[in-house]
Amino acid sequence: MSLCGASQPSTPGRPAHLTDRHPAFAGEAIGIRLHAARLAYAGTVLFDALDVRLEPGATTCLLGPSGVGKSSLLKRLAGLLPADPDDQLRCDDGRPLAGRFAWMDQRDLLxxxxxxxxxxxxxxxxxxxxxxxxxxxxxxxxxxxxxxxxxxxxxxxxxxxxxxxxxxxxxxxRPVVLMDEPFSALDALTRYRLQGLAAELLATRTVLLVTHDPAEALRIGDRVHVLSGRPARLDEALIPPGPPPRDPTDDQIRPLHRELMARLGVVRDAC
Amino acid sequence: MRVRRIATRVLAAALALVATWQVAVWVSGAPAFILPSPLRVASAWWQHAGEIVRHLGVTVAEIVLGLGCGLVLGVVSALLVGYFRPARRWLLPVLVASQAVPVFALAPVLVLWLGYGMASKVGMATLIIYFPVTVALLDGLRRTEPGWLDLARTMTARGDGGPRHRDRIAVLRHIQLPAALPAFASGVRVAASVAPIGAVVGEWVGSSAGLGYLMLHANGRMQIDLMFAALATLAAFGVALWFGVDAALRRLVPWQADSFDSMED
CATH class of the missing domain: 1.10.238 (Recoverin; domain 1)
Incomplete structure (x- = not known):
């Protein structure tokens, strides 16, 4: 029996016996909205009245300076932090998210x-x-x-x-995958290869990827947000053209990289 | 090859000890009823071999049973304290307070209650190892990498409310317990080295068999060479027990890197 190659996109009409073996998710993708999220940590309000939307079947990347609360936001979605009574986490189908997502941390946790x-x-x-x-x-x-x-x-x-x-x-x-800087501890080459692999294997799932690397976000994200300020705010999503994995040195992508750097507060070098 | 290397070293250390002992006898000129020479002790051992082996059998049985009981009790207590919050609140202070009573002071009470036979010695060995085993395992259970627990929580989460009893058992069995094994192993090593103390102290307080009894008896009859022969036998068994337990524990936690091993090259 020939298994589908990693690079082959999933098709919903595949024979049933292949669905089980193929890593691409074959079920219904779900969208998620976190409404009026609030998180205070040691007296500091990291975010308040924050709205986050994860589009179904898309990879949403979250960039931001360290300490802004990216990881906390992801942990809030994963149910690993106590939720504020006012926040509302809703999946589009009205069922709870618990039990329907997989979590991948920066540490491999093997x-x-x-x-x-x-x-x-x-x-x-x-x-x-x-x-x-x-x-x-x-x-x-x-x-x-x-x-x-x-x-x-x-x-x-x-x-x-x-x-x-x-x-x-x-x-x-699971239909949803939450990833917290999954490749940040790797060397540049390994990271590049793993990003490509992840983009292929995670296609069709709803993914939130927290990263500090604009190139990574542009390589595998369908929608890229920057979280900044205190309490933190989410900006309008940047939508890179073409399907992931993308080449960050591509002519279409480079201006977006510059744009993201500007949103992150880095002014272009004078030269 | 590790085993052979260790055996060679233990043997060499024993030989050096015996040589020092012989030199001490020569230099000090101590009479045989104070410090008998190694040769005299060896001949006493040979003469009384049957008797010594019989008493060794009793002491070994006491130590092994005590180790078994102490380990089981320690593991059960640690699991109770680690798993049930009320047990943590009530049992832990009792556990700590129990250590304020010197175990040796309990020996006469144990003999009074459990008799002159083996039971009081097993009880003594059990008591003496119970605390180190419990505390070691509890420490290990308490220090599970939080990331592993988070991961387990996301894997077992369901939409229908809080964590279920079965999930907690699964996390305990598949993550917390294996993660606690290295710490537990340290506790078992301590137990293996102190269990003989419990048995021998028990024998001294009141018994009719065992190496401790034999030593006390030989001492009373001025058979100092026999007393030393019994002592040497006890020491040899203690060393063998420690290395045996250590080897078994290394097999139990093979993933635990031993930085001493890598430093020895």
Whole structure:
């Protein structure tokens, strides 16, 4: 049986037996709106009355200076921070978000006592359902870790560890993926490759990607926002042309990079 | 090869100790009823081999049973305290307060309640290792990497309300417990080194068998060479127990890097 290649876009009309094995999400994409979000941390109001919209099936990137509250906003969506009673988190279909998203952190959070395959299928073990070994192996093939499936994390390089974390995120097979600077700890080349891989594997899901890197946002984002100020505000989305992954050195993309730098408060060098 | 290297070193250390002992006997000229020479002790061991092995068997049984009971009790208490909030509030202070009573002072009470047989010694060994094991595992359970718990929370989350009992058990079993194993292993190492103390103290207070009993008895009859033979046997068993437990624990937590290993190259 030939599995679809990583670069092939998903099509909703695929035969059912392939849907299960293909990393691209085949279910209904959901849009999310966080309304009137408020978060105070140690007496500082990070954001107040903030509205965030995640379009269904799109990758929304969130840029901003460090400490502005990007990660907190993501954690709020993931239910990892206590929510203010006034905020409203709504999915377009009216059902709760809990249980319908996968979370990927800047740290790979691999468990050192499990091998790569065990880490990828951790969610199944926690939920007390049998692990789908075949699907996990297919995902490991997609991220290029077939040979490492039996290795423990301490034997892997940083790039391999983050790819394992990506496979674990995809194994969850959720319609929404929340990613907090997933590639920031990697070297430039590994990061570039992983961004391309992630853009392909995450297509059709609703994704929020928090990053500090404008080039990353332009490479894989469908909609790019800048969060800035205190309390933080979200600006109008920048929508880069063409499907991701994009080449940040492309002539169409470079002006957008300049624009984002300006929104982030960096004035162009005089030369 | 690790095992052979360690065995060689332990043997060399033992030989050096025996040589020092012999030199001390020569230099001090101490009479045999104060400090018998190694040779004398060895011949006493040989003469009384049957007796010593029989008493060793009793002491080993006490230590192993005490270790078993102490580990089980310690693990159960740590899990209760770690998992149930009321247990944390009520059991933890009791646990700490119990350590204010010197365990040795309890030995006569244990003998009074549990008799001269093995039970009081097992009880003594259990008591002495219970606290280090409980505290070590509890510390390990308490220091789970918060990111792992966050990850588990997103993986088990459901739309129908708060975290369920089954999820907490799954997180405990698949994340918190394995994560606590290195800390627990430290507690077990301490336990393996102090369990013999419990058994021997118990034997001293009142018993009819065991190496502690044999030592006390030999001392009373001025069989100092036999007393030293029993002591050497106890020491040898203590060392063997520690290395055995250490090897088993290394196998239990193979992912835990040992920085000493890498420094030895």
């Amino acid at each position: 468990l050192p006592w499990l091998d790569v395959l065990g880490n990828v299928t951790l969610g199944a073990r926690l939920r007390g359902v049998p692990a789908d070994r075949a699907r996990a192996l297919a995902l490991l093939e997609q991220v290029g870790l077939t040979d490492a499936s039996g290795m423990r994390p301490d034997a892997l390089s940083g790039g391999m560890r983050q790819r394992a974390a990506l496979a674990r995120t995809l194994y969850e097979d």
